[in-house]
Structure formats: structure tokens, C-alpha cells
Amino acid sequence: MSTARILVVDDDPQARDLLQRLLGTLGAVTQAPDPKRALERLAEGPFDLVMTDMAMPEPGDGLKVLHAVKTQSPDTPVIVVTAFGNIEGALDSIQQGAFDYLAKPFDVDAILRVAKRALEQKRLVEENRSLRQQVERTSLVLVGRSPALLEVYKHVARAAASNVPVLITGETGTGKEMVARALHKRSPRASGPFIPVDCGAITESLMESELFGHAKGSFTGASGARRGVFEEASGGTLFLDEIGDVGMKVQSQLLRVLQEGEIRRVGESVPVKVDVRVVAATNKDLKARVAEGLFREDLLYRLDVVHLHLPPLRERREDVPALVEHFAARHARGGVRPVVTPEAMTRLTGYDWPGNVRQLENVVARALALNVTGVLGPQDFPEPIGDATQKLTGLAGDMPSLAELSRRYAAHVLQHVGGNKSEAARLLDVDRKTLYKLLESPEGGAES
Numbered sequence: 001m002s003t004a005r006i007l008v009v010d011d012d013p014q015a016r017d018l019l020q021r022l023l024g025t026l027g028a029v030t031q032a033p034d035p036k037r038a039l040e041r042l043a044e045g046p047f048d049l050v051m052t053d054m055a056m057p058e059p060g061d062g063l064k065v066l067h068a069v070k071t072q073s074p075d076t077p078v079i080v081v082t083a084f085g086n087i088e089g090a091l092d093s094i095q096q097g098a099f100d101y102l103a104k105p106f107d108v109d110a111i112l113r114v115a116k117r118a119l120e121q122k123r124l125v126e127e128n129r130s131l132r133q134q135v136e137r138t139s140l141v142l143v144g145r146s147p148a149l150l151e152v153y154k155h156v157a158r159a160a161a162s163n164v165p166v167l168i169t170g171e172t173g174t175g176k177e178m179v180a181r182a183l184h185k186r187s188p189r190a191s192g193p194f195i196p197v198d199c200g201a202i203t204e205s206l207m208e209s210e211l212f213g214h215a216k217g218s219f220t221g222a223s224g225a226r227r228g229v230f231e232e233a234s235g236g237t238l239f240l241d242e243i244g245d246v247g248m249k250v251q252s253q254l255l256r257v258l259q260e261g262e263i264r265r266v267g268e269s270v271p272v273k274v275d276v277r278v279v280a281a282t283n284k285d286l287k288a289r290v291a292e293g294l295f296r297e298d299l300l301y302r303l304d305v306v307h308l309h310l311p312p313l314r315e316r317r318e319d320v321p322a323l324v325e326h327f328a329a330r331h332a333r334g335g336v337r338p339v340v341t342p343e344a345m346t347r348l349t350g351y352d353w354p355g356n357v358r359q360l361e362n363v364v365a366r367a368l369a370l371n372v373t374g375v376l377g378p379q380d381f382p383e384p385i386g387d388a389t390q391k392l393t394g395l396a397g398d399m400p401s402l403a404e405l406s407r408r409y410a411a412h413v414l415q416h417v418g419g420n421k422s423e424a425a426r427l428l429d430v431d432r433k434t435l436y437k438l439l440e441s442p443e444g445g446a447e448s
């Protein structure tokens with residue numbers, strides 16, 4: 001780990017030297033005698049920890065340092081130092097974002113303890129962010145090289161450079177949102193936000209304020225002003241999922257925004273310019289909805305400037321093996337990549353996948369959760385895909401209970417070790433008594 005950079009701000013040179021000596025054991029310490037010089041040091045680059053006196057020489061000067069740090073690098077913890085008895089000031093600073101406070105005269109142990117905790121928290125926040133970015137990167141890998149998908153990738157690459165609206169169609173779980181994210185990441189707007197909105201999950205009455213925001217008190221329950229997603233997505237991409245579910249009133253408002261490039265918050269008459277690329281998706285047949293009078297034809301044409309269609313998985317079966325391998329590697333336990341037998345792969349490829357890629361991922365993840373051998377055969381997949389006696393459950397609902405899953409898992413392990421209960425208990429990391437309990441079906445009675 002690189003050396004931690006610590007800034008100590010105090011107008012008392014003795015206090016600064018003491019802190020430098022102490023904190024020097026945790027990192028490289030820079031001193032500043034007043035807020036002005038502290039801000040100069042902060043402008044030169046971020047610190048991992050800032051410790052600042054509150055009153056130097058004016059009471060509340062420390063808050064200036066606190067605000068500057070929180071504005072420039074919000075993850076940097078700030079510890080404030082207050083005069084003994086100034087608990088009000090200390091609590092005030094905590095409320096304004098300080099990590100902790102220390103009272104003068106100094107307690108050497110407390111300084112080190114609090115500083116170590118602050119640096120540890122900073123490290124964890126950074127580690128979390130980098131893990132999240134890794135997950136985002138890996139989960140953005142579009143798997144599949146079928147001609148149909150290659151065609152989609154080609155259109156994504158072409159459309160990414162422009163600003164025109166894109167309509168993505170395809171059954172549920174075919175990867176529409178993933179493609180929208182890929183489009184955003186390849187576009188000049190990549191550093192801006194990608195805001196997804198599930199239009200099917202928001203009631204018509206709330207949709208308007210969700211999209212365009214509202215003024216304070218513009219309707220019952222609107223206690224404060226709020227920005228809508230069009231403003232939040234400014235400089236980036238707004239992904240309107242399930243656009244076919246949007247009601248007529250909001251459809252005409254969307255049409256106006258696309259035509260004029262400006263929105264009006266609910267309860268306000270002043271238009272606000274927005275710089276947003278709109279990508280919409282639907283699993284419905286929008287032309288049919290137009291014919292039924294449920295979707296505006298002019299809006300459809302506005303949205304459908306570039307059209308990407310994701311075919312269902314059963315129409316691109318050649319993508320199944322690569323997807324199975326991809327999800328098997330992602331959900332592998334203990335980092336060991338499982339092997340899928342040729343017979344299991346043939347069955348997986350032959351299945352029709354009504355829930356498409358999402359269902360395939362669920363099935364592979366579930367098979368791995370119950371498998372201990374590292375080899376996935378037909379018996380690891382539910383009927384009608386494989387031979388396992390458990391029925392294929394839908395995408396939601398109908399899940400076996402946790403007790404039932406534990407029982408199946410324990411029985412599976414026991415079968416794997418040829419009925420050797422001591423060995424099964426060892427593998428499951430439980431004692432034999434617990435193994436017997438696990439093997440009891442939730443309805444009572446034990447597995448033979």
C-alpha cells in the first residue's frame with residue numbers, strides 16, 4: 001500500500017509538531033498553520049486524512065477546512081480537534097461530515113486510535129469502489145458471437161458515436177439493458193451518467209414528476225423541489241425501459257422533450273434545457289400498440305431512429321455454450337471453474353429458454369449452488385432441461401424453502417461421498433448431529 005498522506009492544520013506550532021510525530025508513524029505528514037494555507041495544500045492534491053483544529057484563530061475556522069475537503073475529495077476523512085468542553089462545536093462538525101473529533105489536551109492513544117480507524121475506513125471505501133468498478137466492467141462483457149448478435153454489436157458501434165435516440169426491442173431477459181449500457185460506454189457521453197428508469201414499475205401519476213421533476217409543493221406529498229431523471233441524466237444517457245407501458249399523457253410530454261430538447265418541471269412554467277441521449281427498450285410490439293391506439297405513432301418514430309433487435313436465445317442457440325461457460329465462471333465457488341459435461345451442454349443448448357439469458361444465468365447459478373463436485377451434468381439441472389427431479393421453477397415464485405434447499409444440498413453431498421456420513425459432515429463443516437437434522441425433510445421424516 002502506498003504511504004498515507006496526512007494533513008495537520010493547527011495554529012499552535014507545538015500541537016502541530018506533536019501530531020506530526022505521532023501521525024508520522026502512520027504516513028507522511030504535511031503541516032498547515034491556518035485554513036488559507038491548508039486550502040493551498042489541498043489544492044495541490046488529495047490527502048488520505050486531514051486533522052484540523054476548530055478555532056485557529058477564529059472559532060469555526062476548522063469548519064472551512066472541513067467544507068473544503070468534503071467538496072474536493074468527499075472520501076477523505078476529517079478529524080476535528082476541539083477545545084476541551086466544546087462538545088457543541090464537535091457535534092456540529094460531525095453533523096457536517098467530520099469523521100470524528102478529539103478534545104484538547106491531547107490523549108496520545110486516542111489520537112492514534114481514531115487516526116488508524118479513519119485511514120482504514122478510507123482504504124475500505126476505495127477498495128469497495130474499485131471492486132464495484134471491476135464488477136461493472138466484467139458484467140458489461142457481452143457474450144455471444146452468433147450472426148444475430150454480431151449484427152447488434154455493429155449497430156451499437158455505429159450508433160454510439162451519434163446522439164440520436166435508439167430503440168431496443170426483444171423479449172424479457174435478452175440483454176436489452178446490457179446493450180443500452182454498452183452503447184453508453186462506447187459513446188462520447190461515457191463519462192456522464194447512465195440512468196435507467198423502469199417505466200413499467202412507476203404509476204402514471206408519479207411518472208411525470210419522476211421524469212421531469214417537480215417544484216416544491218406542486219402536488220400533495222411534494223414537500224421539496226426535486227430534479228427528474230432527465231435532469232439527472234444530463235450529459236449522459238437516459239434508459240427508458242418498458243417504454244410501451246407509458247400512458248398517453250406522458251407520451252405526449254416525452255414527444256415534446258425529444259422535439260424541443262427541454263423539459264418543464266411539474267408545477268413550473270419555465271423550461272429547462274436538457275442534454276440527454278434517450279435509449280428506450282420494450283418487449284412489446286409497439287406497432288401493434290399504435291394500431292390499438294395505445295401508443296403515439298409520432299413518438300414511436302421519434303424513438304425508433306436506430307433500431308436494435310435482440311433475438312430470443314432459442315433463435316441463437318449457438319450463443320448458449322459461451323453463455324453457460326461465462327456464468328459458470330462467474331458463479332463458481334472457491335474460484336474453481338466448473339466443468340459442464342457435453343451431455344449437459346447439449347441439453348442446455350436444446351432448451352427453449354422462455355426467460356432468455358436471465359433464466360440461463362439463474363439456472364447455472366442455482367446448479368452451482370447445489371453442486372459439490374465441480375462437474376455439472378444433466379442431473380444438476382432441473383427438468384425439463386436435465387434429469388434432476390426438482391421441477392423447473394419460473395423466474396420468480398415457487399422457490400423451494402431454505403430448509404428444503406439445505407436438505408437437498410446435504411443429500412447431494414451425502415450421495416457424492418457414497419453415503420459416508422462422517423465424510424459428508426466434514427465436507428459440510430457440521431457435526432454429525434447437525435447433518436442428521438439437515439437431512440430431515442421440512443415435512444418431517446429423514447432422508448434414508
Ligand SMILES: Nc1ncnc2c1ncn2[C@@H]1O[C@H](COP(=O)(O)OP(=O)(O)OP(=O)(O)O)[C@@H](O)[C@H]1O
Pocket residue numbers: 139141142143144170171172173174175176177178179241283357358361
Ligand atoms: N450477451 C450477454 N452476455 C452476458 N450477459 C448477458 C447477455 N445478455 C444478457 N445478459 C445478462 O442477462 C441478464 C438480463 O439482461 P438484461 O437485464 O439486459 O435484459 P433485458 O432484456 O433488459 O430484460 P428485461 O426486458 O426483463 O428488462 C443480466 O444479468 C445480463 O447481465
